[in-house]
Amino acid sequence: MTPARRGQWQTAAEVLTQVSRRPGITRAAVARELRLSTSSATEVTAKLRDVRLLAEAPAPSQGRGRPTTLLRAHPQGPVALALDLRQSNWRSAVVALDGTFLSQTDRRHRTRRAEVVLDHLHRAVREAQEQYGERLQAVGLAVPGTLRDNRLLLQASAPEWFEMDLEIVTVGTGVSLLAGNDATLSGVAEARTGAAVGAGTALHLIIEAGIGGTLLIDGVPVLGASGAAGEFGHTPFGDRSRQCLCGARGCWNLEIDGRALAHHLHDPDPDDPHAYTEAILQRTDPTARRAVERVATAIAAGIAGLVNSHDPDVVTLGGLAVPLRAAAPEAFEATYLEGLMTFRRPTPPPIRTAAHQADGPLRGAAALALDHLTSEQAVATWAAAQ
Template identity: 55%
Template sequence: MASHDLRWRGALAVLREMRRDPGVTRAAVAQRLGLSSGSATEIIARLRELALLAERPAAVSGRGRPTTVLGPHPYGPVVVAVDLRQQDWRCAVAALDRGLEIVDRGGHASREPARVTGEIARAVRRVRDRLGDRVRAVGVAVAGTVQEGRVVQAATLGWDAVDLGALAPGLPLMVGNDATLSGVAEARYGAAAQARTALHVTIEVGVGGTLVVGGDPVSGATGAGGEFGHLPFGEAWLRCPCGARGCWDLVVDGRAIARHLGAPPPADPRTYAEQALARAADDTAVHSAVVLTARSFAAGLAGLINALDPDVVTLGGLAEPLRAAAAAPFDAVLSDGLMRFRRAGPPRLVAAALGADGALHGAAAIALDHVLTEDGLDAWGRLPDR
């Protein structure tokens, strides 16, 4: 088969629709894509033959010809998604309908890059040993700055440049910042799925995010864009682990809450912030610290809204709980920070829908983007048992 065989175009359109809308019926796909009954039958038969798609009877509803529900073939291609976080990592498998199955996880016994990447590489190898050539690509979400597919700095892990190529030798490897990939997943499948332009902002250790336009992140010339936490929205006297001064990161998370309380910097800022938010309603000092932190978050968020003009803002990680714990002060600072013309119709702020799995979904998304191409399907079709 030629890698640019025109017949792949119809097949890709069907598979992408199945991915976008898991559980979609054959009739709905044909209608959305403008396919005749004969064309739909031909394309879907070909996809079944290539172990790319399976069908099952749809539930009967009213009159009309019976149809089927489209889903991934039980022996079809899959991708591995990895979420590499400050304290731990998780590994999942995703089929073409983007359904995730978490298959492995581990904490960082050491922050030494070789130790961490070695553990993850062994987890990926176990998946490949079990599924063989069905594994077509690996996507990695990492809590760090990613430039041209390479980790160049992961301040919360204490890393500078780290090569992740050993995670999946012989397989296509896609790497992205965790907050960016969470935003991609929210824009495609989550709380911002209907928006043309979505701003995703998440607080974990510091703050990150991305602007997503048409389902793709605006990530700059080298892919390192979206480092919102390193905008100078913070205190100029504070030196960030990234090397810069005045980073927004340092005034919006557990480190900021601890500083307002006169406590030492926490070893685990995210857990510290979670505990503080849980205590804020009953502890006046903690509530005051949370309010100050929420105000810093609102002021920076107003600046992002003014600059990027999103339809909707999705709040991930601790961003929504922080906002909710100090709702009135947050809203007042956000409104004061918006340009006057925006105040009558500011973008909606909504909680992220995918929760703690947002980065995993995003890692799976970039890996599936690689598989669901003409070249990707062509490579699958050339396997000996196809």
């Protein structure tokens, strides 16, 4: 595909990006957002209809003014497969260009052996390819660990997955694989359609086994030099006498999840920090309440440090961070404010509960794949094949 040929689809790709990021958007709204004339918007959408990328339906009447249409994915257009790999299960969804989930499944692991897990994900890709044929153009994959070049480098609570090569998921299919950290992709979901919509700079944090997250600028995550940014749990906000499984000392992770609760309660490290945290949160005895408050304030203190460093408009919280904060709200709020630089305290960045809790990583994986499908090159390649 020559650069000149791809350039013919630049505006069309921008239109599709709007459709994928703002489900239910109208043609008039796209025209306003992209500063297109009415005739240009009509021409571009007609062009996209012709190559089976967009479909249009009449929009509800808004009173006087020219009627417009809702822009939707073409029923025969390209689709993506979103996959969300977790400690105990994995989820999948086939996604249309407008972000609609066409199908969704949730399956538990029978074993966490890497080769078995990867085989199940690979079969999910094969099944989607059998159903959708060449319409399946990309796979977005959310994984619970540090990534580099589609290889899972660190997974503290599932050592069986260390150095797991994710390329196996799409090997032999010809479908593009786009993998990302689950916490990072949860943040993408919040910035696109959740609690951080409209924020220029957003900080997203999620606690499962440890804490992860991402800093997003205009909805785009800051990935770092090698794609491994957002490992906030490995900042030295904790006790320097304790060593983390990552190899560093004093990691924040050791202060904010089930391992921290077990440490405060003089219990052995839990095999499943997530389940252990949920169990402790159900207890009402003073000892458990004190342990929960210590963890909640450790979370708040770290958030204040990150706010001082990154200056976000908003902070969004997901996973176990939400019930831990709710279990000690006054202590959490006081610690957060005390940790902020003085000039920030009158108008501190709000800390909001994430809108996409259970499905944040899956929706983020879908967004990652849709960003690929709505790129100028992908649009031009699809159009040339029609």
